[in-house]
Amino acid sequence: MDTHHYFMLSINAAPLKGEMSVLFSGKGKPVGGHFIGPAVHDYYLIHIVLDGEGVFETLGETHACRAGDAFVIFPDILVKYEASMSNPWTYMWVAFSGDIVESSLTSIGITPDRAVVRACPLPSMQRMFRSLRKSMEGTDFPALGNMEASGWLRLILYELGRLHLREETVVSGPRSRSYRQIDQAIRLLSLQYGQQLSIEGIAQTLGYHRAHLTRLFKEATGLSPMQYLFKVRMKKAEELLEGELTIAQIAASVGYNDPLFFTKQFHKWSGQSPTEFRRDLIHK
CATH class of the missing domain: 2.60.120.280 (Regulatory protein AraC)
Structure with a gap:
């Protein structure tokens, strides 16, 4: 049709x-x-x-x-x-x-x-x-x-x-302010993905209870804050795998102190280990 x-x-x-x-x-x-x-x-x-x-x-x-x-x-x-x-x-x-x-x-x-x-x-x-x-x-x-x-x-x-x-006039009201705060949360996760972030810490920074922040965030993006952070980290890892950093260096760059745990998370994301993903990039 x-x-x-x-x-x-x-x-x-x-x-x-x-x-x-x-x-x-x-x-x-x-x-x-x-x-x-x-x-x-x-x-x-x-x-x-x-x-x-x-x-x-x-x-x-x-x-x-x-x-x-x-x-x-x-x-x-x-x-x-x-x-x-x-x-x-x-x-x-x-x-x-x-x-x-x-x-x-x-x-x-x-x-x-x-x-x-x-x-x-x-x-x-x-x-x-x-x-x-x-x-x-x-x-x-x-x-x-x-x-x-x-x-x-x-x-x-x-x-x-x-x-x-x-x-444009200034938009007021609690709903608009709430979503501007969610925009700030999105930017924070997108920029600070290499740090050890917690939802409690982000919620406290923005003045929200964790459950309230999670609800608004999911309504705006379709993902929980932790799911969003995972997505940002994995996409950045894919970019870094195009270069010459070691797997351990890439893991640390995207917020994982344990390279083995990073490898497991990346496999969960892509269906491949970081080494296999890099090898396929080289072949392509």
């Missing part, structure tokens, strides 16, 4: 690791009632609605979206979005990643609890998205295409930030 009336996708052949780089971009019109999620993504994703209607759910809140609205999906945040049954939306999207993305979005007021931008100028946005997709299609020099696509992405973010900073 077809899920879209039409669908197009362009993929970046040469994204740069660590840089703000486009991964892929597309445009589509799903059938009425089509939905994605609840799920988490490994990258950032912007959707801009061109016509029709749908809903975007994140951090326990539901946002009705229509033509001119944009919604931003953050990595490891549980989201769901669904087309209206009677008037399904058409939207365009761009996925991207990079070490500076989170700080760049925060600087223009776009955060997990403020992830919807209203009243986007659709003609100019459509021109920029077309140019972005074109930069990744049929080029003989993928590295140049990546640079051009990254430039168009920055212009799109500029426009979203200009609208957001102009119209």
Whole structure:
């Protein structure tokens, strides 16, 4: 059964690791009632609605979206979005990643609890998205295409930030404050994964009871704090296994003092020992 009336996708052949780089971009019109999620993504994703209607759910809140609205999906945040049954939306999207993305979005007021931008100028946005997709299609020099696509992405973010900073008002209320605290917890785990962390310590830092923090965290990400920390550590271990550090050094770098215990945890994550995982990387 077809899920879209039409669908197009362009993929970046040469994204740069660590840089703000486009991964892929597309445009589509799903059938009425089509939905994605609840799920988490490994990258950032912007959707801009061109016509029709749908809903975007994140951090326990539901946002009705229509033509001119944009919604931003953050990595490891549980989201769901669904087309209206009677008037399904058409939207365009761009996925991207990079070490500076989170700080760049925060600087223009776009955060997990403020992830919807209203009243986007659709003609100019459509021109920029077309140019972005074109930069990744049929080029003989993928590295140049990546640079051009990254430039168009920055212009799109500029426009979203200009609208957001102009119209955004300070969100108040206990629910919003709670989820801003969860955002802080996510950042803490993502940055301090190499330390000996405890949920009790994190909860105390944020002023929550452990059970309350765990409930809110799981509602936001679909994982408990310890499950999230495990995921962060294992992904970082995969990156480090691409280099020349010893298994013991990698274990210590991701918060495990015992290399044997780290090996067991990594096998639980990937189905391979760290040595086997590294060997497969070399062969590939």
